[in-house]
Amino acid sequence: MFPIRDHNPSERTPHVTYGLIVLNLALFLLTMPWAGGQVGLWDRLALYPVAITHGAWLWGLVTHMFLHAGIMHIAGNMLFLWVFGDNLEDQMGPLGFLGFYLACGLAAAAGQIAADPGSGVPMVGASGAIAGVMGGYLLMFPRARVDVIAIIIVIIRRFTIPAWVLLLAWFGIQLVSGAIGTEDGVAYVAHAGGFLAGIVLALPLFLRRGGPAFWRRTHGRPPHAALEFPPSRIPQVRR
Template structure:
C-alpha cells in the first residue's frame, strides 16, 4: 500500500521539507552513473559501516541521507517526505525540523550499523530520516486521515485510513522484514527504517508532552488541531488485472 496524500494541511509553507526534496533530487542527478565522475561521487558519499567503525569516512553518516539507488527509490522516499514532513515542520519550526530530520537519519544509520551482518555493504537513502518523520507524525496525529493506494493481487483501490493504522502496519512490516531477512545479504535497510521511526517517536515526545500529552489527544481526538483538508471522492475505479 502506498500513501498518496493526507488530510492534514500545513499552516505555513514547508520551506525545509521542500528544500530537502530539492536537495535529494539535485544530488540524485549529480550522482547518476552516466560517467565515471558521477559514479565516483555516489561511491564516496555512501555510508560504509566498517569504515565508520574505524573512524573513517564519517561524512557518510550525513551524506548517505541524500543518495538514492534509483528513480523509484528516490520517488518513493520523496512522496513520503512530502506527505508527512510539512506537519512536523509546522510543529518544530524550520530549524527544529531540520535538526530533527538529521537526528533521525543518524539514529537510523546507527541502528543499521548495529544490525548489519556485513559491515562492508554501503548504505544509502533518506528513508531512515523519513521514517523518523513518520514516527513523529504518528505520535502527534494518530487519527489524521491518509489516502492510501492499495493493490491486492487483482484490485487497485484508494482507501482512507487513520494514520495510526497505516503507519503502525508499516512499522510492524519493517520489524518483521528485518528479522526475516537477517543474514540474507544486501537489500533494504529495514533496521534503519525501524530505528529511524523509533527515534522520531522519542524525539517528538517532548513536543507531545509540551502540548499536553494525553490531554492533547483528548482535545484533538488524535486528529489535526485544525480543520482537515476536504477532497472529492477518488475517481480511481477498482481495476482488475487481466
C-alpha cells in the same frame, strides 16, 4: 499500498520539507549515470559501516541520507516525506524539524552500523530519517486521515485509513523483515531504528503540547481544519 496525502495539509508553507525534497532530487541527478551524474560521487558519499567503525569517511553518516539507488527508491521516500513532513514541521518549526530529521537519520545509521559493524556494503537513502518523521507523526497525529492507494495485481483502489493503521503496519513489516533476515538489500534495522528515534525525539514536543490532552483537544489529528478534496478518478473502496 502507499499513502498519497493526508487530509490536513499544514497551515504554513513547509519550506524545510520542500527543501529536503529538492536537495534529494538534485543529488539523485548528480549521481545517476543516465542523467550525466558521477557514480564516483555516489560511492564517495555513501555510508560504509566498516569505515565508520574505523573512524574513516565519517561524512557518510550525513551524506548517505541524500543519496538514492534508483527511481523507485527516491520516489517512494519523497512521497512519504511529502505526505508526513509538513504537519510535523508546522509543529516543530523549520529549524526544529531540520534538526529532528537529521537526528533521526543519524539514529537510523547508528542502528544499522550496530547490527553489522563489519559490513562493507554501502548504505544510502533518506529512509531512516523519513522513518523518524513517520514515528513523530504517529505520536502527534495518530488519527489523522490518510488516503492510501492499494495495487493488487492490476486492480487499483483508493481508501482512507487512520494514520496509526498505516504507520504501525509499516513498522511491523520492518520488524518482521529484519527479524527473518530478508535479503533484498533494504536496511530494515535502520528503518526500525529511525522510526523509534522519531517517537522518542518527538516526545518532548508532545508533552509540551499537553500529552494526552493534546490528543483530546485535536482528536488525534493536526490542529487545523481538514480540506475537502475533489473526487479522484481512482475508484474508492466503500466500507
